[in-house]
Amino acid sequence: MSAPPSKEATKPVLFGFPSTDNLSQALATFVLKAQDEALKKQATFRIAISGGSLPKVLGKDLIGREGVPWDKWEVFFADERVVPLDHEDSNFRLNDEHLFSHVPIPRQNIHVIDTSKLDDPEAVADDYEKQLVASFVGSSSIAFPRFDLVLLGIGPDGHTCSLFPGHALLDEMDGWVAWLNDSPKPPPTRITLTYPVLNHSLRVAFVSTGEGKQEIMKEVLDNPNPKEGLPSSRVRPISPGRVFFFSDDAALKLVQYERTHFDAAKL
Numbered sequence: 001m002s003a004p005p006s007k008e009a010t011k012p013v014l015f016g017f018p019s020t021d022n023l024s025q026a027l028a029t030f031v032l033k034a035q036d037e038a039l040k041k042q043a044t045f046r047i048a049i050s051g052g053s054l055p056k057v058l059g060k061d062l063i064g065r066e067g068v069p070w071d072k073w074e075v076f077f078a079d080e081r082v083v084p085l086d087h088e089d090s091n092f093r094l095n096d097e098h099l100f101s102h103v104p105i106p107r108q109n110i111h112v113i114d115t116s117k118l119d120d121p122e123a124v125a126d127d128y129e130k131q132l133v134a135s136f137v138g139s140s141s142i143a144f145p146r147f148d149l150v151l152l153g154i155g156p157d158g159h160t161c162s163l164f165p166g167h168a169l170l171d172e173m174d175g176w177v178a179w180l181n182d183s184p185k186p187p188p189t190r191i192t193l194t195y196p197v198l199n200h201s202l203r204v205a206f207v208s209t210g211e212g213k214q215e216i217m218k219e220v221l222d223n224p225n226p227k228e229g230l231p232s233s234r235v236r237p238i239s240p241g242r243v244f245f246f247s248d249d250a251a252l253k254l255v256q257y258e259r260t261h262f263d264a265a266k267l
């Protein structure tokens with residue numbers, strides 16, 4: 001996963017797979033490669049994970065991999081719904097069901113929202129930002145945290161994290177964690193990582209599957225507008241960061257964007 005030295009955002013890499021099973025295998029390999037590279041440089045692997053359709057695809061193959069140093073994982077959420085952790089809308093709960101409950105990541109390394117503040121989403125976002133600061137303090141990236149890997153989904157409307165089309169949070173360029181209580185997709189109250197955080201990450205991987213994503217994948221990959229376009233089109237990490245798309249054939253049916261063959265040896 002070497003990267004060119006310029007500050008420009010690099011071209012997205014698209015990996016296509018005939019089935020979600022193939023995708024899950026490749027995604028697990030990709031995640032573990034990112035983990036290995038991180039652990040060559042530092043004590044922990046810092047990953048941010050989304051909710052939605054991602055956790056199931058992520059956990060499917062990853063939970064069976066052997067020799068994973070789970071105790072070195074430090075997990076954040078790319079976005080979270082401001083609800084109790086056992087609520088059916090919780091991104092923690094979804095990831096717990098498909099990944100965390102199957103692997104020995106120490107519970108204190110999984111950074112959840114402070115559920116004692118659920119009636120004050122600004123306080124939840126502030127607390128989550130403090131958790132990020134505490135984790136990244138002393139790392140080389142001062143202005144913004146630099147995740148080793150961020151895993152994102154793409155909603156049918158082009159949203160990613162809890163960054164929705166036309167929402168004021170698309171212009172948030174200072175904070176690390178923002179909050180909203182007017183999400184067009186329920187539940188309305190959420191926190192989300194901001195663009196500066198996403199775009200300082202070393203790797204961002206979008207995962208999208210199924211025919212329900214055909215139109216949006218075409219828009220995001222064939223007609224991107226990284227400055228003013230759909231929220232998922234605006235995720236373009238600055239070098240050495242890179243952005244990858246993992247999709248199945250069903251989601252890519254209308255897409256013309258050039259695919260790259262997934263070769264674990266060349267990651």
Ligand SMILES: O=C1O[C@H](COP(=O)(O)O)[C@@H](O)[C@H](O)[C@H]1O
Nearest residue numbers: 050051052053054153154155161
């Ligand atoms: O609301 C959310 O939606 C996005 C996309 O979900 P998907 O089911 O279309 O993949 C998800 O990435 C995000 O974490 C979640 O809060």
